[in-house]
Amino acid sequence: GAGVSQTPSNKVTEKGKYVELRCDPISGHTALYWYRQSLGQGPEFLIYFQGTGAADDSGLPNDRFFAVRPEGSVSTLKIQRTERGDSAVYLCASSLTGGPDTQYFGPGTRLTVL
């Protein structure tokens, strides 16, 4: 596709449920990033993939959060036992590796945990 796409655009779930958020990066981009943006804040880094492997997952807040990128393209962010504090916009970005690593962002998934 022309840009980074994310599905769903909105997700409402109940506390304790499991959710999956999908990111489809720009074709050919080897690097993929997940961020979380809370209201009135800047994006907060969660995890970074280089190809299929997680090169840096230091931003994941706890073990309820997990992400995969099995074929080096699409990535899924998985959140178990959701809590109200997980409510935020989850952003995905992709880039070609090297140099400025110019990141192209998707529109985000707004997650609301009731």
Add this chain to the structure above:
Amino acid sequence: GEDVEQSLFLSVREGDSSVINCTYTDSSSTYLYWYKQEPGAGLQLLTYIFSNMDMKQDQRLTVLLNKKDKHLSLRIADTQTGDSAIYFCALKNTGNQFYFGTGTSLTVIP
């Protein structure tokens, strides 16, 4: 982690210049960026500067970097109402980690 600070709000009149400021703590930054976020839209990269540069100009945008003071600024010349948005500075460090500021909400008054 990195601390990246921005003032929350800026208001300017149409046609004036806007200057948005950003301070950071990590001296190992390699690239520094400015992003624009409009309501309901994703982050759009405006420009970036390599850490060994002091200034970069791109049409109406001028980026200034003072590495000694760890200060980055974005100047928008002839600000238009379409420039109203939230502006984020961001930086990449040598560990390939990205940190974003809290964002500055720019309001352009017609």
